[in-house]
Amino acid sequence: xxxxxxxxxxxxxxxxxxxxxxxxxxxxxxxxxxxxxxxxxxxxxxxxxxxxxxxxxxxxxxxxxxxxxxxxxxxxxxxxxxxxxxxxxxxxxxxxxxxxxxxxxxxxxxxxxxxxxxxxxxxxxxxxxxxxxxxxxxxxxxxxxxxxxxxxxxxxxxxxxxxxxxxxxxxxxxxxxxxxxxxxxxxxxxxxxxxxxxxxxxxxxxxxxxxxxxxxxxxxxxxxxxxxxxxxxxxxxxxxxxxxxxxxxxxxxxxxxxxxxxxxxxxxxxxxxxxxxxxxxxxxxxxxxxxxxxxxxxxxxxxxxxxxxxxxxxxxxxxxxxxxxxxxxxxxxxxxxxxxxxxxxxxxxxxxxxxxxxxxxxxxxxxxxxxxxxxxxxxxxxxxxxxxxxxxxxxxxxxxxxxxxxxxxxxxxxxxxxxxxxxxxxxxxxxxxxxxxxxxxxxxxxxxxxxxxxxxxxxxxxxxxxxxxxxxxxxxxxxxxxxxxxxxxxxxxxxxxxxxxxxxxxxxxxxxxxxxxxxxxxxxxxxxxxxxxxxxxxxxxxxxxxxxxxxxxxxxxxxxxxxxxxxxxxxxxxxxxxxxxxxxxxxxxxxxxxxxxxxxxxxxxxxxxxxxxxxxxxxxxxxxxxxxxxxxxxxxxxxxxxxxxxxxxxxxxxxxxxxxxxxxxxxxxxxxxxxxxxxxxxxxxxxxxxxxxxxxxxxxxxxxxxxxxxxxxxxxxxxxxxxxxxxxxxxxxxxxxxxxxxxxxxxxxxxxxxxxxxxxxxxxxxxxxxxxxxxxxxxxxxxxxxxxxxxxxx
DNA sequence: GAACTTGCTGAATTG
DNA sequence: CAGCAAGTTC
Numbered sequence: 001x002x003x004x005x006x007x008x009x010x011x012x013x014x015x016x017x018x019x020x021x022x023x024x025x026x027x028x029x030x031x032x033x034x035x036x037x038x039x040x041x042x043x044x045x046x047x048x049x050x051x052x053x054x055x056x057x058x059x060x061x062x063x064x065x066x067x068x069x070x071x072x073x074x075x076x077x078x079x080x081x082x083x084x085x086x087x088x089x090x091x092x093x094x095x096x097x098x099x100x101x102x103x104x105x106x107x108x109x110x111x112x113x114x115x116x117x118x119x120x121x122x123x124x125x126x127x128x129x130x131x132x133x134x135x136x137x138x139x140x141x142x143x144x145x146x147x148x149x150x151x152x153x154x155x156x157x158x159x160x161x162x163x164x165x166x167x168x169x170x171x172x173x174x175x176x177x178x179x180x181x182x183x184x185x186x187x188x189x190x191x192x193x194x195x196x197x198x199x200x201x202x203x204x205x206x207x208x209x210x211x212x213x214x215x216x217x218x219x220x221x222x223x224x225x226x227x228x229x230x231x232x233x234x235x236x237x238x239x240x241x242x243x244x245x246x247x248x249x250x251x252x253x254x255x256x257x258x259x260x261x262x263x264x265x266x267x268x269x270x271x272x273x274x275x276x277x278x279x280x281x282x283x284x285x286x287x288x289x290x291x292x293x294x295x296x297x298x299x300x301x302x303x304x305x306x307x308x309x310x311x312x313x314x315x316x317x318x319x320x321x322x323x324x325x326x327x328x329x330x331x332x333x334x335x336x337x338x339x340x341x342x343x344x345x346x347x348x349x350x351x352x353x354x355x356x357x358x359x360x361x362x363x364x365x366x367x368x369x370x371x372x373x374x375x376x377x378x379x380x381x382x383x384x385x386x387x388x389x390x391x392x393x394x395x396x397x398x399x400x401x402x403x404x405x406x407x408x409x410x411x412x413x414x415x416x417x418x419x420x421x422x423x424x425x426x427x428x429x430x431x432x433x434x435x436x437x438x439x440x441x442x443x444x445x446x447x448x449x450x451x452x453x454x455x456x457x458x459x460x461x462x463x464x465x466x467x468x469x470x471x472x473x474x475x476x477x478x479x480x481x482x483x484x485x486x487x488x489x490x491x492x493x494x495x496x497x498x499x500x501x502x503x504x505x506x507x508x509x510x511x512x513x514x515x516x517x518x519x520x521x522x523x524x525x526x527x528x529x530x531x532x533x534x535x536x537x538x539x540x541x542x543x544x545x546x547x548x549x550x551x552x553x554x555x556x557x558x559x560x561x562x563x564x565x566x567x568x569x570x571x572x573x574x575x576x577x578x579x580x581x582x583x584x585x586x587x588x589x590x591x592x593x594x595x596x597x598x599x600x601x602x603x604x605x606x607x608x609x610x611x612x613x614x615x616x617x618x619x620x621x622x623x624x625x626x627x628x629x630x631x632x633x634x635x636x637x638x639x640x641x642x643x644x645x646x647x648x649x650x651x652x653x654x655x656x657x658x659x660x661x662x663x664x665x666x667x668x669x670x671x672x673x674x675x676x677x678x679x680x681x682x683x684x685x686x687x688x689x690x691x692x693x694x695x696x697x698x699x700x701x702x703x704x705x706x707x708x709x710x711x712x713x714x715x716x717x718x719x720x721x722x723x724x725x726x727x728x729x730x731x732x733x734x735x736x737x738x739x740x741x742x743x744x745x746x747x748x749x750x751x752x753x754x755x756x757x758x759x760x761x762x763x764x765x766x767x768x769x770x771x772x773x774x775x776x777x778x779x780x781x782x783x784x785x786x787x788x789x790x791x792x793x794x
Numbered sequence: 795g796a797a798c799t800t801g802c803t804g805a806a807t808t809g
Numbered sequence: 810c811a812g813c814a815a816g817t818t819c
Contacts, residue, residue: 059808059809060808060809061809088809089809090809116809117808117809139803139804193808193809194809196809197809257807258807258808260806260807260808261807261808261809358806358807359805359806359807360805360806360807361805361806381807381808418795418796420795420796421795422795422796423795424795425795542809543809544809545808545809546808546809547808547809560806560807560808561807562806562807562808563807563808584806584807585806586806586807587806596807600807622805623804623805
């Protein structure tokens, strides 16, 4: 078989340069996966390397699965004894740790359990409570992310505590939670997601034997999506390439969108410094998108400064123009998308579409619109199968079957289904466990020991405890002799879970039973295909990710832009292109984060093969209240001459096209300033203006609604957009503070000395304390105290 | 002890 | 408008 046919010049080089460090800069749609797959096949078939000497690492199971499949197909006729290891970072670490974690001597044994996000949050929550810190208004999630952040940057609980500034109560509190959290993980013989990476790296650092083992095993290493690696993943790769340097990394810094998770873009930007003999190959031919789509993407991403210089090109036709639509509200946006999907599918019934949004919260209206239009859709993210309560419950039983000392699992199911064990009993059990300093499981044994007295427990509670103990003991023994699927069945039946659901006799319970049947099926499949035993089945369940829900053949897929990375669709809808949403308001303050948002935008655009729609709504419900929204600055960064306006009536785009450039001198300066003041030869700013007040007015007029974008002082007709209901709180007379108030109501355009023209989105508080949230094109959203802001009407 | 009601606070992106 | 914690009722 010829592994090079059908590849272009650069791709060929990327496949055949098998020795030494290699950096492949692969632009969007440039055939990256193809290259990786062929390269693996080439190393095996042409260089005669045994498959088990090859390791390919990805970030998602989905990517790993696809790679495995394609490599398998390429090598189908080779009759190989082994397979290359194609794995995610996380499962690679699990593998390493299951083998040797005991050599770390940090208290974990190789039968450790993996705690997912939800489990960790529970521990954090419990820790906060047990430390009596509840009062300090600390959200468990917040604390957890602080801990996670610390862990990932190599700061352990002691180091974290050592850096408490005097008077920093918050950090002091977090430090205590952090310590307790870590202690409990060890006590439960559990690792969280962060630990998987951390401990694996620490193990390799500490133990030369382990390091040698893997250096000998993996002689060729490939890393996919290298721009998303963080410092730990970098360290892991460094340890694995200690002896040999056959490291090939593939990535695209323009698609780095995980900075917030610790991804370090300099890993890819400085690859040549890390591996001095590195060669570099650029894949610049795009096979995916039309010229117009590519031009649009390029036009946007050009404003970023942190990037390697490369220019994607394509021999594809120019294609259709980008289609723009300004919707009245989120529902209108969704209706538009659904109707366009229908239209496209009428012309081409097999066309696949994606609706890409910035936040998961946006998905709901689209789901509804699709359902109403009777379009089959698949949604990625949100509640996945393995996140459903009933599935997690049964998994907890399975975890107990492997390790009854797992307190989180224990607490989760001791009264699920209800066994008459309430707070009293469980608190008592918990108290004793802490007293004795043993796990809940051991405590249970002590408490139910017939030679002891079950003092402090009601007779009914005591018998329930014994019952639960019996259930788990039985499961443990089933797990020792039966395959995973049998343990799953036993967990569902013996626990009384199935009976409890049956007796509920509701449709919801029916659905849950079906989900559990589904879990049994998954386990049966697992036994047949992987045969790795219950342990691996649970591990796999813990490591499934949202993006693994993607179904290639769904007619329409709804997902976040993040989840869409690596995918492609003939028809793409980018929705919610609004200031504060995309780019997200949380990234407005930091130029580096704004650049990341722009890369995210670039990722979204480049998912499209043939048709790209960009939409935004003029108002949207956030927190159940209506907020006005301005078009995204990214829309402004797209080349208008490649866009076609499908809006009904005048739109932001039509105004932007016709407006003069003076109006936006501020915005132009801001845009240039924010992108690092680059001195590109390209014309700086094309003088398009945000001027949607008029178009909003027009829209409302068309719908016969009242609108008042420029309220006359003194008499304010009801504003279009509702003010947040007394968000200020305490004031006793909270009735219509905006009336008679000379202040600016949401929907008003104002002018600010520094930021120029902007739209008031929201008003909080009254009188002198009034705080305004204003969207300034080019500057994003600002919160200003009205009294000091020196605003004028615009 | 369990099911229900009220009141509050708080959402970005993910393995 | 959520989802969750605390409070209330059976």
